[in-house]
Amino acid sequence: MVAMVLEKAGQLLRRVEVPVPKPGMKEVLIQVGACAVCRTDLHIVDGELTKPKLPLVLGHEIAGVVVGTGAEVERFKVGERVGVPWLGWACGVCAYCRSGRENLCNRAQFTGYDRDGGYAEYTVADEGFCFPLPDSYSDTEAAPLLCAGLIGFRSLRKTGAARRVGIYGFGAAAHIITQVARFQGRQIYAFTRPNDAAAQEFARSLGAVWAGGSDQAPPERLDAAIIFALVGTLVPLALAAVDKGGVVVCGGIHMSDIPTFRYELLWEERVICSVANLTREDAREFFAIAPQVPVKTQVERFPLTEANEAITRLRTGKISGAAVLVPK
Numbered sequence: 001m002v003a004m005v006l007e008k009a010g011q012l013l014r015r016v017e018v019p020v021p022k023p024g025m026k027e028v029l030i031q032v033g034a035c036a037v038c039r040t041d042l043h044i045v046d047g048e049l050t051k052p053k054l055p056l057v058l059g060h061e062i063a064g065v066v067v068g069t070g071a072e073v074e075r076f077k078v079g080e081r082v083g084v085p086w087l088g089w090a091c092g093v094c095a096y097c098r099s100g101r102e103n104l105c106n107r108a109q110f111t112g113y114d115r116d117g118g119y120a121e122y123t124v125a126d127e128g129f130c131f132p133l134p135d136s137y138s139d140t141e142a143a144p145l146l147c148a149g150l151i152g153f154r155s156l157r158k159t160g161a162a163r164r165v166g167i168y169g170f171g172a173a174a175h176i177i178t179q180v181a182r183f184q185g186r187q188i189y190a191f192t193r194p195n196d197a198a199a200q201e202f203a204r205s206l207g208a209v210w211a212g213g214s215d216q217a218p219p220e221r222l223d224a225a226i227i228f229a230l231v232g233t234l235v236p237l238a239l240a241a242v243d244k245g246g247v248v249v250c251g252g253i254h255m256s257d258i259p260t261f262r263y264e265l266l267w268e269e270r271v272i273c274s275v276a277n278l279t280r281e282d283a284r285e286f287f288a289i290a291p292q293v294p295v296k297t298q299v300e301r302f303p304l305t306e307a308n309e310a311i312t313r314l315r316t317g318k319i320s321g322a323a324v325l326v327p328k
């Protein structure tokens, strides 16, 4: 099969021919229909996430069909469609797993990081960490739901019952979660790079009540803000934009340093928190709500072998919505 492989951080992915992987006892073999490109993949390629298995097949937003099963697989049959997210395995016995926080599992394995992922024609995944996909989505449409959607949803949940929600960085996660937030009766305020009129228009087209540059103040105080951009200087800006008791959620896996700021910005019980990974419970809830909204994903397709091009376009902010790799 063809796979796009990272051999060393800082290098381009290399197109290689490798044997189709064999599923382990509890694993399914999946023919990949589509795999979305996540910003996390950029951090892995750039060496900002420092412990990937190497060589590595990236990709943790995988939609495809089960074409083989290990001897102990019970949940899925050949021919069924599944999605594979970033959380590829958790131990189930550590204190985090036992308290409903498997996203923080001490021994967690991540797809396309600790395990080979979906930048390939086939992949294997532990059946316990695969999800049935709603029929209303094609593989290409479903792929971005598996990280942008799930991490976005977990970030939105961290805002509690906030009605006015700011989103800093209007990419793949924001475009999905804006639709969910509207469905829940919330109002979205979109912050983009200053003067990025196209991104602001994109946000408004998805129902944001206001869109402007991250250097602008929103027209009213927000109840919460989610930061998907990688820019630490946004944290004090977001704190200044939220009202008393407001939450600022950092949704990224990586961020530049947060500058010092006046305590006054945090006072009155404002909270800063981060979101790490996802739990299977997040996925169950999100895949129940997504078809009801219904969430529509805007995708830009690339052939699998053009993964490097897709990564470059994502890096330079040239993708509106999500980039998705399609093997042939």
Ligand SMILES: [Zn+2]
Residues within 6 Å of the ligand: 090, 091, 092, 093, 094, 095, 096, 097, 098, 102, 104, 105, 106, 107, 108
């Ligand atoms: Zn665990």
Ligand SMILES: [Zn+2]
Residues within 6 Å of the ligand: 038, 039, 040, 041, 060, 086, 147, 148
């Ligand atoms: Zn991701």
